[in-house]
Amino acid sequence: MQLTLEFGGGLELLCNSVKIHTVDVEPKAEEKKLTMKHLLSWVHTNLIKERPEMFLKGDTVRPGVLVLINDCDWELSGQLDTVLEDKDVVVFISTLHGG
Amino acid sequence: MMAGEGSAAKPRGGRLCTICNGRRAALKRPKTLEQICRECFYEVFEDEIHRVIVDNHLFKRGERVAIGASGGKDSTVLAYVLSELNNRHDYGLDLFLLSVDEGITGYRDDSLETVKRNEIQYGLPLKVVSYKELYGWTMDEIVKLIGLKNNCTFCGVFRRQALDRGATLLKVDKLVTGHNADDIAETVLLNILRGDIARLSRCTSITTGEDGPIPRCKPFKYTYEKEIVIYPYLNMLFTYAYFKKLDYFSTECIYSPNAYRGFAREFIKDLERIRPRAILDIIQSGEDFRISTFTKMPEQGNCERCGYISSQKWCKACVLLEGLNRGLPKMGIGRTRVLDNERDKDTRQTNGTKSIESKQCGTLDF
Known part of the structure; x- marks a missing residue:
């Protein structure tokens, strides 16, 4: 399934300073649907090159990292349980850097 | 180009905005937990800042006001919103951008480029004052001499004065900074941890230094960082191409980050996740502290x-x-x-x- 991932607010520094990634992610073999929970671990394994603790804490994003799925706050769509679909756009923005 | 441009993907979650009850909600407000759509969001976001400005009498008609502009998210959004509100509500203010060049190669020179773009986009005159011209030293030179330990002390002390001196050069009546609610809550905690009673008593004031030459105020005192960060992403009055213009610089300073403040910051973010109102409550606690006269x-x-x-x-x-x-x-x-x-x-x-x-x-x- 094709997804567009955007990293902003300094998070792009964790993935070779590339802001926008067009990626192909498949759901886990035993699951039919791709959830945000799985996407986060996929991003951790495949895109994050350094300091993963700036992005993740436990099994979710670090507090202070905002997530938008198709321009919508992920707090409205169920956060980790949000089911992703083909062509979805997921934006991660850190609020932890200077003002 | 932003990733969202032309995206045909539909939003997840079908809840309607609790304000207009017509459009799909796009954001959960940390302050109120309301689920609101993007249109209502930028309306309440800007209106709340307008109310803060009016209720606290932050400005008087005809005043010259400098916006401390670092090129970061807060000051960039502040410059944009303040110039919008100044036009919309006819505050009658003369606005300026004021930046400090600490002389940090690869950090400040890049973020100053952002401020220079803002100067053109918002049509606000920009003044840059540098550590080199004010003090005879750049931060690069200071770090070369003293190393990476304690250099933040120099930078912080010098920056505060540099903003005041720049404001004097611009002959402004007031200086506004982009400090937001999260920053202020963090500062309340830090001042408690340091036992700094004098700063604790003034860090929550929306306007400070009224007895000094140039008062400072913080129009974002009650504005959550989450909303400031999300604002440029959701503001659909403009196309995404325009948003790219409301660009801000978000690289961490290349010299040692402030670790102590970092812990306080992370603690605040952890609290916010559990109970978003905690941020406003910490500010309230800071405001309600009474300092003993024996202190x-x-x-x-x-x-x-x-x-x-x-x-x-x-x-x-x-x-x-x-x-x-x-x-x-x-x-x-x-x-x-x-x-x-x-x-x-x-x-x-x-x-x-x-x-x-x-x-x-x-x-x-x-």
């Missing part, structure tokens, strides 16, 4: 050397500068027992209560 407060005077406000004979910047110029860069770093003792003596000699009355916190009492 000795540093007496505000002027630096004998440069005239800047100082509770000591020399202001911190002059002490640090003297150290640099004499090749004793440790001077003024950390707690200097002798100076503290002298200050205590001074406070004891001058009548304690009188010195408290001259402070902003002097009116606070049990």
